[in-house]
Amino acid sequence: MLPNRIEGKWIETFVNLFKASEISAGESVAILSETLSRKQNVELAELALHQIGARPFHVIIPTPRQSVDVVIRSTGATDALRGQEAALQALASADVVIDMTIEMLLHTPELPRILAGGARLLSVSNEHPEVFERIRYDPRWQARVIAGAEMLAHADVMRVTSDAGTDLTVRIDGAQPIGGWGNAAPPHNVGSAPGALIAFYPNSGTVNGRVVLNRGDINLTFKRYLENPVSLTVKDDYIIEIEGDSIDAELMRSYFSAWGDREAYAISHLGWGMTPGARWDSLIMYDRADVNGAELRAFAGNFLLSTGANEAAGRHTLGHFDIPMRGCTITLDNRTVVDRGVLQAPLAY
Structure with missing residues (x-):
């Protein structure tokens, strides 16, 4: 510590x-x-x-x-x-x-x-x-986050895939992007620090597919790197199956079920990190009491999967997972914005 x-x-x-x-x-x-x-x-x-x-x-x-x-x-x-x-x-x-x-x-x-x-x-x-x-504030973040948010706002479908087996489809028409770039300078009245990211809350009934959490992805609620794959099946926003025989899968099944609340299994916000100076491997260097995980949510090119409360879909629950995933490809309609974990133009630095 x-x-x-x-x-x-x-x-x-x-x-x-x-x-x-x-x-x-x-x-x-x-x-x-x-x-x-x-x-x-x-x-x-x-x-x-x-x-x-x-x-x-x-x-x-x-x-x-x-x-x-x-x-x-x-x-x-x-x-x-x-x-x-x-x-x-x-x-x-x-x-x-x-x-x-x-x-x-x-x-x-x-x-x-x-x-x-x-x-x-x-x-x-x-x-x-x-x-x-x-993770010092970088004025370059703002323009790229705004560009990404505008791309989200004008797209109809997000698709997330990975070599590990993820294939998730999200209808995003009408969703409101949330862009953060590490400050609260006027006229933007709300900001968070450190880091920059793009996210949105999907509307009800818009998320379907399979997510494979791979070794080295980060369960930030547990402040723990996954050591073995865990497969999540998502149907109409809700995780209906959690597959895996490792301690990673057991811990997730236990925490989901502890709430006794179907809404805890639902998709919360989705997005991707935009901070080139943030490191996915930094968590291993700190005592858990020293970090809250903002750097891991924001490292460039991660796909951020979150479960739990979703105001846009009218869902409320205290159960929540934030899981930054590495090596994913994110497309908006037919345009690739993240390719196997690497930001693409015009978002790349």
């Missing part, structure tokens, strides 16, 4: 992160955290904002009780603000909110109220600051 001290280089890292979101001198900036948030990052955020000349203040919420017996991970939807009316008002009054909650605000029902107050939001993933030092 890496030491939890403050390094001058990491103050500089956070200064650069916040400047990328055009946080400027005089702006009121709320640093939202939980009692169990990574205190090192919370302190770095305060020091960096002071260096910029912004006016930071803290909103610290006690980390909520576990609401169920199953371990909840990787949802992107913290419960910390539920019922916290005074905190919501304080956040909505700020110019900028730096979100340092453990699960983040990106998919919470409270986020629209914060944005309606005029604030913009930068969610900072619960990573050790060394991750932010390595």
Whole structure:
């Protein structure tokens, strides 16, 4: 486990992160955290904002009780603000909110109220600051992410294939792309860091086929590389069969079934990574407590398969998997955007 001290280089890292979101001198900036948030990052955020000349203040919420017996991970939807009316008002009054909650605000029902107050939001993933030092914001990300999102918006069908046996078809007409490029600079009011990716929530009844999770793909909910293939059969959005006799397959079957909820087996968001500096192999170098997995979701050319809640399809559940897959080919209609894990023009760097 890496030491939890403050390094001058990491103050500089956070200064650069916040400047990328055009946080400027005089702006009121709320640093939202939980009692169990990574205190090192919370302190770095305060020091960096002071260096910029912004006016930071803290909103610290006690980390909520576990609401169920199953371990909840990787949802992107913290419960910390539920019922916290005074905190919501304080956040909505700020110019900028730096979100340092453990699960983040990106998919919470409270986020629209914060944005309606005029604030913009930068969610900072619960990573050790060394991750932010390595995965530095790159202004080239934005144009490529926007280009990819526009390609998604104008396509009718996504197909994902791989040499391992994946063959998944998704009807994407009408789906709304979500593009993130590591900042929350105006006029884009919501961003997350570190890294860049493209994703969307498929509409109901649009996902069918077979996904073969191969050795070296990453189950981020478990923070674990797969050591053996696991095959998922998807019919009308739902995983109806999980094949494999390895511990990887057993763990997935156990976690899916633990929820007792059909919606946990459904497809959540799909997309691909757009960050050339991010490394798929970095997880092996860190203690699990040091990382939250943003780098793995964002490494260039991965196909990101997620299961669980899907607002576009009206599905809600706490069960969630994020699984970045390597070596996949992604086509939009007949245009290849990722070829066996490699970004293609105009998305390539």
